[in-house]
Amino acid sequence: MDNTTQNNAAEPAQKKEKSKPANLVIPPKKPKLSKSERRELQERQRAAKAAGTSDVPPAKAEPPPSSKGDKKEKSSSSANATDSKKGRGKSHEEAKREDAADEPSGSVATTEDKMVSLFSHLPRPKIPTDVHGHLSSLSTASLHPAIPTLGNLYSTHALLGGNARCRAMLQTFALLLRSYSPPPTGRDYRHDVDHTLLKPAFQYWTTCRPHSVSMGNAFSFLKLAVANLERDLEWDAARQILLESMEAYVTERIEYAGKAISRHAGSKIQDEGDVILVFGRSEVVNRLLLDAALVEKKVFRVIVVDARPLLEGRDTLQILTRAGISCTYIFLNALSYLMMKEVTKVFLGASALMSNGSVLSRVGTACVALLAQSNHIPVLVCCETYKICSRVQLESITGNELGDADEVACTDCERVGPSNRCSDDKERKQEVLDDWKNLPNLKLLNLIYDLTPSDFVTGVVTEVGILPPTSVAVLLREMSPQENNESAFKGID
DSSP: OHHHHHHHHHHHHHHHHOOOOTTOOOOOOOOOOOHHHHHHHHHHHHHHHHTTOOOOOOOOOOOOOOGGGHHHHHHHHHHHHHHHHHGGGSOHHHHHHHHHHHSOTTOOOOTTTTSOGGGTTSOOOOOHHHHHHHHHHHHTTTSOTHHHHHHHHHHTTSSOSHHHHHHHHHHHHHHHHHTOOOOTTOSOHHHHIIIIIIHHHHHHHHHHSOOOHHHHHHHHHHHHHHHTSOTTSOHHHHHHHHHHHHHHHHIIIIIIHHHHHHHHHHTTSOSEEEEEEEESOOHHHHHHHHIIIIISOOEEEEEEEEOTTTOTHHHHHHHHHHTTOEEEEEEGGGHHHHHTTTOOEEEEEOSEEETTSOEEEETTHHHHHHHHHHTTOOEEEEOOGGGEESOOOOSSSSSOOBOOHHHHHOOSOOOBTTBBOOOOOTTSOOOTTTTGGGOTTOOOOOBOEEEEOGGGOSEEEETTEEEOGGGHHHHHHHSOGGGOOSOSSOOOO
């Protein structure tokens, strides 16, 4: 007992006797940066990363305080500690208001200040001109010119729709493969094709705009096709195999699937008297309506529902009226007046189909399905099987995509180009929300997608037939596992 007590008492004495090594160098503490300095440092780091260099100019450090100013620094630090203790009980919004009050009154609100806090975790939308100008200068030396060209189409919304985006991606990959030759010193051309050709291009396009589920599944298919090539195979033969595989993927999973969906869904349209409601623009929905009217000679009327800011329903209206189909064009806010009186069926498109039967589609689709379900009107969602995603999603907040808020501010509904983006013409009349960024109490939100629960969907029309939403998981299990995409909004490494 006495020896143990003596050893325990000797331990603190031994610790006190330990001295610091002579060669130990303690780095100085980093200076505390203000909010503007931190933002400036982040911008320099992003620019250096985009330029491919790691040399980031250090932030401006304040000179070390003199011995006379030590007391002032200690007093200020104690005051800050007291303020932080007082502000622990404050909410996030109150802290934001205090930060805004500390800033000068004439300062313009930043992007973070104009962001809706509920969706602050989503990637910020990039201005197309800035993205194309910044990334094209970086990519011209290392990437094929077709890559930034397609990226510009993605970022400007000149190319919309899951099928169109996937088809354009595979066509660009085919162009890259035709012009690519692996290095003679490479050990395995499969590794070179994957890491120097396919992956940089896909990451570039994802930087321009988050990729869709259709693009992610097609890219996974192409990577698997490259990995399955024989190592001893000549490059010309391997390239021909890859080109044929991509062509077969487009033909079978998009073209033939669209024909089968048109046949299955067209059987639900009566020969005469149906009033069909569609929302926005869907390639497969337009195809089944044209086949029913022109090939099967059925007589029906279509109500085209549209919504700002993309106004994709105008494309659908133009396609159907040129084919001689009687149409009615309304906005989403007038839907309740027509739904309960005239509509007999609702056909909707989909950007992705979750494994729990939920449908990810253009924002506004859930409103249409909800109103149709409340009026006991059947809702059929037309979706190819290559758009099925293994992810389970229950709401539209966790995973979504943000659009440019300036498109919402354009209130005249004058469509400029492929989207409702306001032109830079000086003769354009002044909008009510032109100065919305200077209004401290106004925030604009432009969501691209929403999630329709499976309870609002009567049936899912795929190339294998019309299935209930609860059978999507079974269909996903029957499909090849490599065709499943883990996330609808997560980039592929």
